[in-house]
Amino acid sequence: MLSISSISKKIRKTNILNNFTLPPIYEGEIVTILGKNGAGKSTFLKELIDLIGKKKPVAKINSSVVSYDDVGYLPQNYSIPLSVTVLDLLITTLNLHNKSLLTKKNSLEHSIKILKQIDITHLANKYCNQLSGGESQLVGLALALINNPKIIILDEPTSALDLNNQLLLMHFVHDYIKKHNIYGLMVVHDINLAIQFSDKVAIIKNGELYDYGNLNIIDPALIKNVFDVNSKIIVTEKNLFYLLINKIYMKNQYLNFKSHERRNRKIKNENY
Numbered sequence: 001m002l003s004i005s006s007i008s009k010k011i012r013k014t015n016i017l018n019n020f021t022l023p024p025i026y027e028g029e030i031v032t033i034l035g036k037n038g039a040g041k042s043t044f045l046k047e048l049i050d051l052i053g054k055k056k057p058v059a060k061i062n063s064s065v066v067s068y069d070d071v072g073y074l075p076q077n078y079s080i081p082l083s084v085t086v087l088d089l090l091i092t093t094l095n096l097h098n099k100s101l102l103t104k105k106n107s108l109e110h111s112i113k114i115l116k117q118i119d120i121t122h123l124a125n126k127y128c129n130q131l132s133g134g135e136s137q138l139v140g141l142a143l144a145l146i147n148n149p150k151i152i153i154l155d156e157p158t159s160a161l162d163l164n165n166q167l168l169l170m171h172f173v174h175d176y177i178k179k180h181n182i183y184g185l186m187v188v189h190d191i192n193l194a195i196q197f198s199d200k201v202a203i204i205k206n207g208e209l210y211d212y213g214n215l216n217i218i219d220p221a222l223i224k225n226v227f228d229v230n231s232k233i234i235v236t237e238k239n240l241f242y243l244l245i246n247k248i249y250m251k252n253q254y255l256n257f258k259s260h261e262r263r264n265r266k267i268k269n270e271n272y
């Protein structure tokens with residue numbers, strides 16, 4: 001069981017996180033943090049990583065204090081401004097705490113294996129500072145996993161990915177966490193991806209935990225309260241559920257946002 005202490009953060013006298021904490025996360029569980037822009041999601045993940053790095057007992061797995069080496073972290077908008085190849089960087093990361101002058105046995109094989117698993121072997125010999133945004137994100141995932149972490153923390157891991165790669169990455173992360181029975185904590189903006197690939201969701205509002213629980217806490221009332229958007233739940237034939245948000249459901253925001261266009265197109269009388 002992963003327990004995380006409450007975290008507060010002030011930046012220039014403004015409270016960004018107010019004793020933000022999560023209930024215990026269980027082995028093999030994937031928890032996704034949802035909330036609007038500026039709610040404090042990335043600040044929470046960064047602060048958590050920062051405190052773990054300082055060896056503070058901010059997180060524990062059962063009764064053992066979590067150390068930086070236990071965590072694989074993919075930050076938001078990840079890019080690698082280094083003139084080294086992806087393969088070299090993976091091998092270096094794998095040997096970060098290796099005190100020997102020789103690289104660990106099977107470093108090359110292990111690095112190639114993770115590239116294969118994420119289906120990015122074609123990037124092996126590319127220079128990191130020449131990768132596209134999406135490629136950097138996929139390489140960032142490989143770097144986060146290379147040292148077999150007990151906890152995977154991903155901040156908007158699909159933000160730069162095309163539709164196919166979004167699904168591939170989420171499937172891969174989901175299966176990896178289940179297979180290795182580790183802990184997954186992530187932030188995603190696409191609620192439908194969160195619904196498909198998470199076990200639980202944590203809703204953050206104004207730096208505080210607003211709600212937490214199984215996927216069934218996601219309903220139009222919660223979405224309205226947190227994002228100020230109208231929505232509808234659609235249940236498919238396989239009992240999967242999706243949140244439908246379109247211009248009809250988000251009515252008020254759409255009208256405000258598009259008010260000037262509305263005037264120009266004389267759609268005042270349209271029946272929204």
Ligand SMILES: Nc1ncnc2c1ncn2[C@@H]1O[C@H](COP(=O)(O)OP(=O)(O)OP(=O)(O)O)[C@@H](O)[C@H]1O
Pocket residue numbers: 011016035036037038039040041042043044
């Ligand atoms: N270094 C900083 N200096 C000043 N304000 C900051 C700093 N870092 C974050 N903030 C503020 O803290 C708040 C929370 O930011 P954070 O990046 O955690 O939001 P978020 O929920 O991850 O948003 P998004 O969905 O847009 O990524 C925002 O209002 C942001 O402007």
